[in-house]
Amino acid sequence: MPAGLQAALFTVGVAVSLAASWQLVVRLERLGERAGLSEAALGLLAALAADAPEITAAATALARGQASVGAGVVTGSNVFNLAALLGLSALVAGGIRFHRRVILLGGIPGIWIAMACLLTVARVLPPAAGLAVAALALAPYAGLLAARRSHAGRLPLPGAWGAWLAAAVHEEEAELAEAIRPAPGTWRDGLAAAAALTAVVAASTVMEVAATELGGRYAVAGIVTGGLVLAVVTSLPNAVSAVYLARRGRGAAVLSTALNSNAINVTAGLLIPAALAGLGTPGGQGLLVTAWYAGLTVLALALAWRGRGLGRLPGALIIASYLAFTTALAVSVARHAVTPVTAVVPAAATGAAGAVLLAWPARDKAAARWRRKSVLPGWDTGRLWKLTLLTCSAVAACDAASGPHLILIGVLAAGPCCALLTARWTLTATATCYALVLGAVLGVPDHIFATAAQYAPLAAVAATGTAATVGAAVLQRKHP
Numbered sequence: 001m002p003a004g005l006q007a008a009l010f011t012v013g014v015a016v017s018l019a020a021s022w023q024l025v026v027r028l029e030r031l032g033e034r035a036g037l038s039e040a041a042l043g044l045l046a047a048l049a050a051d052a053p054e055i056t057a058a059a060t061a062l063a064r065g066q067a068s069v070g071a072g073v074v075t076g077s078n079v080f081n082l083a084a085l086l087g088l089s090a091l092v093a094g095g096i097r098f099h100r101r102v103i104l105l106g107g108i109p110g111i112w113i114a115m116a117c118l119l120t121v122a123r124v125l126p127p128a129a130g131l132a133v134a135a136l137a138l139a140p141y142a143g144l145l146a147a148r149r150s151h152a153g154r155l156p157l158p159g160a161w162g163a164w165l166a167a168a169v170h171e172e173e174a175e176l177a178e179a180i181r182p183a184p185g186t187w188r189d190g191l192a193a194a195a196a197l198t199a200v201v202a203a204s205t206v207m208e209v210a211a212t213e214l215g216g217r218y219a220v221a222g223i224v225t226g227g228l229v230l231a232v233v234t235s236l237p238n239a240v241s242a243v244y245l246a247r248r249g250r251g252a253a254v255l256s257t258a259l260n261s262n263a264i265n266v267t268a269g270l271l272i273p274a275a276l277a278g279l280g281t282p283g284g285q286g287l288l289v290t291a292w293y294a295g296l297t298v299l300a301l302a303l304a305w306r307g308r309g310l311g312r313l314p315g316a317l318i319i320a321s322y323l324a325f326t327t328a329l330a331v332s333v334a335r336h337a338v339t340p341v342t343a344v345v346p347a348a349a350t351g352a353a354g355a356v357l358l359a360w361p362a363r364d365k366a367a368a369r370w371r372r373k374s375v376l377p378g379w380d381t382g383r384l385w386k387l388t389l390l391t392c393s394a395v396a397a398c399d400a401a402s403g404p405h406l407i408l409i410g411v412l413a414a415g416p417c418c419a420l421l422t423a424r425w426t427l428t429a430t431a432t433c434y435a436l437v438l439g440a441v442l443g444v445p446d447h448i449f450a451t452a453a454q455y456a457p458l459a460a461v462a463a464t465g466t467a468a469t470v471g472a473a474v475l476q477r478k479h480p
Contacts, residue, residue: 006210006217013207014233017053020199027193030184051264052197053234056204058269061212062277069212069225071121071279071286074270075293076231078114078262082296083322084239085258086304089246090315096246097309098255104426105141106259107301111433112137114294117266120274121290122450127274134267141263204234224333228326255304262297288332292325298433375421375475388418388431396438404447409439410457416465423475432465 054077061070090096113134120130207230215225238261246254299321303314310318372381392415399408412435419431439458443449 006214009206010210010214013203013205013210016203017056017200017207017234020196020203023192023196027189027196030186030189031193048264048268051238051261051269052200053204053207054231054265055269056201057207057230057234058265059273060205060209062270062273062279064209064212066212069230070273071270072225072228072289073230073234074265075117075121075286075289076228077235078265078293079289079296079322079325080231080235081238081258081261081265082293082300083319084235085254085261086300086310087315087318087322088239089243089254090310091312091319092243093246095309095311095315096254098304100305100308102255103301103305105144106256107305109137109141110259110263111294111297111301113263113266114297117270118287118290118294120271121279121286123279124455127271127279131267131271131275134263134271138263138267207233224329228329262293288329289325292321292328296321296325375423379421381422381424381427384422385419385427388415388422388427389434391415391418392431392435392438396442399442400445403445407442407446407448407453407457409442409446409454410460412436412439412457413461413464416461416468420468420472420475423472423478425469425473425476428465428469428472432462432469435461435465 054073058070058073061073086096116125116130116133116137119125119133120127125133211225211230215229238257296318300310300318303317304310307314373379374381374384376384392412395408395411395414399406399411402408415435416428416432419428422428436458439454439461443451443454446454448454
């Protein structure tokens with residue numbers, strides 16, 4: 001087929017796919033309103049419809065054996081979503097504000113699913129197991145959003161936790177109610193939604209095939225076709241919608257759109273097709289894109305949590321991280337190889353920076369929570385938490401300095417154990433994530449990156465951190 005015809009098919013496929021997906025969003029929102037869904041559930045349904053082009057393009061690529069294109073579409077789209085929906089929105093709107101409950105409500109499942117995606121693409125978990133791990137977070141989260149606020153308050157949870165969940169869902173719905181106000185749907189909307197879905201699937205399939213063939217004709221790497229070209233063009237409607245919502249002050253709606261879109265992309269666009277058709281031949285560039293997606297997710301949520309929103313400077317930092325991601329991808333393609341340094345270390349460093357920003361005690365007078373007493377007599381929470389971060393960092397520095405002669409990855413478990421004494425489960429969980437990120441990076445100077453010798457101590461750190469987090473939750477209930 002001539003290149004000009006392929007380019008025309010790609011252009012038409014993009015236009016039809018995006019226009020049809022927009023119609024699909026509108027019609028499904030109306031049908032959801034008629035069914036009596038909550039505003040949060042409507043937001044999740046809208047994210048699913050808006051992600052139809054990415055999901056279809058990724059599934060088509062995986063079915064055709066184009067594993068790098070399929071994985072690149074999903075994870076590259078997720079990296080772009082974080083940069084455009086959160087970073088660009090904050091930059092254009094001058095800042096967006098979030099309730100911290102909403103950040104935790106969407107952020108915990110978002111990070112969980114990102115890590116499940118990373119472990120699957122890295123071949124640590126088979127696709128079916130990765131799908132099961134992601135479902136452990138996505139299914140309860142979707143069920144919670146589908147329930148009304150009154151139902152969330154009646155969940156079989158301790159009183160304080162149930163009230164917290166009910167308040168978090170209410171805060172998210174309070175903003176989504178103004179962002180999503182569809183009229184009740186009719187049978188015509190059902191027919192229109194079916195026609196739009198058919199058009200999205202057909203147009204996205206044509207778009208993916210044309211883009212892949214054009215890339216092959218001009219020797220463009222599949223990961224670039226999927227992770228940059230297709231990922232960006234299929235995510236543009238979400239980006240435009242997010243900027244519009246941000247300018248109207250609807251911060252929770254922007255955050256919900258970004259996190260829900262990414263979670264659905266990973267589950268429906270990568271893990272489900274991969275569980276059925278496989279991920280194909282392992283590729284380091286797919287790991288690079290996925291590692292950046294996970295690292296940037298942690299960074300964006302950490303910045304949002306610390307500032308109770310995102311201002312222009314954090315937004316610019318997120319966009320700069322996306323530019324660094326495209327540079328790392330371009331370097332790996334130019335060298336025809338991906339090393340651990342270009343694939344994982346920059347993304348892990350981004351995630352680690354996010355963890356430190358998230359948890360380092362503030363100096364303002366409003367940070368009274370850091371002056372609370374810990375379990376350790378004479379130590380407040382802030383002082384003990386600084387010791388936790390410094391302990392993990394000191395262990396990592398000694399390990400990196402000694403190279404392969406001394407492997408101290410397992411000693412990083414001291415960080416979560418130290419954080420346990422703060423009697424705050426969020427701090428202990430953050431310390432666990434920080435220790436795991438450092439352990440992943442230390443595999444490079446230890447010369448054991450992505451081997452069983454690295455996985456064993458990382459598993460020990462994860463198990464210790466999980467137990468410490470549960471213990472901290474128990475202590476927190478006894479010493480609120």
